[in-house]
Amino acid sequence: MRAIVVTEHGGPEVLRPAETADPRPGPGEVIVDVEARGVNFIDVYQRSGAYATPLPFTPGVEAVGTVGELGPDVTGVTVGQRVGWVMLPGGYAERAAVPADRTVPIPDGVTSEQAAAVLLQGLTAHYLTHTTYPVQPGDTVLVHAAAGGTGLLLTQLAKLRGARVIGTVSTGAKEEAARAAGADEIVRYTETDVADAVRRLTDGAGVQAVYDGVGATTFDASLACLRPRGVLALFGQSSGAVPPVDPQRLNSAGSVYLTRPSLAHYTADREELLERASDVLGLVGTGSLKVHVGGRYDLADAARAHEDLTGRRTTGKLLLG
Incomplete structure (x- = not known):
């Protein structure tokens, strides 16, 4: 064969x-x-x-x-x-x-x-939005790479659960794809600072959860986008691994939660x-x-x-x- x-x-x-x-x-x-x-x-x-x-x-x-x-x-x-x-x-x-x-x-x-x-990306989006941080009606969440395979599914599932979704993309074509999936707001990370844009879009409050499959290049912005006691679900590293993190950063960001989940542990x-x-x-x-x-x-x-x-x-x- x-x-x-x-x-x-x-x-x-x-x-x-x-x-x-x-x-x-x-x-x-x-x-x-x-x-x-x-x-x-x-x-x-x-x-x-x-x-x-x-x-x-x-x-x-x-x-x-x-x-x-x-x-x-x-x-x-x-x-x-x-x-x-x-x-x-x-x-x-x-x-x-x-x-x-x-x-x-x-x-x-x-x-x-x-x-x-x-299957893989859909089950990933499912455990992230239903279990890792269970999206509630009225939540605002940030989805990185919102036009990617997982990002499009994350956006749709978060919307089905009643969230307002902010998505990050790099191009106009990807913005169209993310909006078609239901993203309410789009941040072009190639043109603007993501954390500044998210703070502006949330009147300074930040988001309840960030779903980040990108890793190294987005991690700092992801932390800065969270509201106090928010959740950063770092589920991938398409841009490279995140360097070791001082736990004190989670305190400084607002007593936030950081998790590095894997599909295997949510389907064992x-x-x-x-x-x-x-x-x-x-x-x-x-x-x-x-x-x-x-x-x-x-x-x-x-x-x-x-x-x-x-x-x-x-x-x-x-x-x-």
């Missing part, structure tokens, strides 16, 4: 297509014939070595396909069923062996492409995984949550997809077909 195999950490050039043996299911595993794969920054971190990943490996922690074979001791999943998964490797391949208890069923009203475009229990997936996919199925695919690439063009993602040349979600 075709697969992308990483044999050394490095730039996008290490994403090399290869012919590999078909996987065989172990106990509790299913073989999924993959139809669509999400491209995510975690793939970049694993490829580059920023996240320690044993070599060789096939990247891709988000994919959707049809179950083609069951291993021993599998229950609750059937051959021919459409399923998806997140936070497990192997998606950049034609077939993958996946633990059955980490798969989620894809409802009929959601296409495989939609599901692959929403299968019941919680299925509940979040059901909520997100249900909203997609009814049209209440819109998924924007910003680029589609052949599996062999994974390197180009990574270049476009890290070069910030896209909006929405990138998919490998």
Whole structure:
């Protein structure tokens, strides 16, 4: 079968297509014939070595396909069923062996492409807005990179929960995308100081929560945007890791809270995984949550997809077909 195999950490050039043996299911595993794969920054971190990943490996922690074979001791999943998964490797391949208890069923009203475009980032946006800082009606929240894949979903879910959303973007096209997702106010961080703009937009009060997946370049502004006892949810580091932080800064910012959450810890229990997936996919199925695919690439063009993602040349979600 075709697969992308990483044999050394490095730039996008290490994403090399290869012919590999078909996987065989172990106990509790299913073989999924993959139809669509999400491209995510975690793939970049694993490829580059920023996240320690044993070599060789096939990247891709988000994919959707049809179950083609069951291993021993599998229950609750059937051959021919459409399923998806997140936070497990192997998606950049034609077939993958996946633990059955980490798969989620894809409802009929959601296409495989939609599901692959929403599972990781949709579940991330869900836990951030429903659990890490549960948005309340009337809250004002700040979403960094509001036109990105996660940002667009965060904006929509925050609006569905009754928030006023301030989004940061870099270009006019990205502003249009963020506003279409429901952002009430837009700050172009390339043209104005984010903290000053947010203070102005909130009459000096600041926001209840900042959802920051950018990291190094936005962290200081994120702290400065919070109101007393606000929450900074630092869920990613697309611009690089944040340097060590003196806890006294949290006091100076207004006794604020800083958390570095991960999807794995909000879906560790299968019941919680299925509940979040059901909520997100249900909203997609009814049209209440819109998924924007910003680029589609052949599996062999994974390197180009990574270049476009890290070069910030896209909006929405990138998919490998």
